[in-house]
């Protein structure tokens with residue numbers, strides 16, 4: 001595991017974008033992408049760097065039964081924040097289906113296997129320790145599936161959503177995420193400190209705790225998010 005602790009939002013974004021670039025330069029990915037307030041400044045930085053216009057992109061999750069043209073769908077968010085600014089193609093952006101249709105979900109997992117493994121997977125972390133929409137209680141063996149959102153997630157994400165937040169989503173599972181060659185987890189803010197510490201065996205186990213088993217895990221955090229792990233990261 002490698003840990004970088006940075007002092008500002010911009011420094012976090014620059015560090016994360018630099019690490020993504022190192023893993024993706026001169027390749028077509030796949031790049032595993034995330035949504036939320038954490039990735040936004042990282043994508044701004046990435047748009048300044050020269051990545052292949054043929055980059056393949058796999059998203060972690062999508063809201064259940066959302067219209068793909070809804071401005072708060074993860075498809076539209078990624079097109080706006082990442083695909084267009086970086087000069088990628090919408091045809092290369094793959095998201096889990098917004099349905100519980102088993103054959104559609106299976107198709108997504110198969111495509112991810114065929115085009116994968118993901119070279120680097122960007123991840124945020126929920127204040128409850130969720131990764132993608134793997135909410136507390138999610139198992140290490142979980143794969144892509146429909147999930148019910150935790151109340152904390154609904155409250156945390158409402159600010160990003162135009163209209164009433166959906167109650168369900170379809171998310172890559174923890175086993176799906178663990179197949180990536182590298183994981184880059186980024187955390188900012190005091191409200192993430194407990195969740196981040198759960199990856200180091202401090203406090204309750206969370207879905208993020210499972211990721212500590214990955215052989216190539218990189219964490220980038222600001223000092224607020226790293227408040228409960230600083231002694232560990234120096235050792």
Ligand code: PGA
Nearest residue numbers: 036037038039124125126
């Ligand atoms: P945030 O969400 O980046 O908006 O804090 C992170 C997450 O829920 O994974």
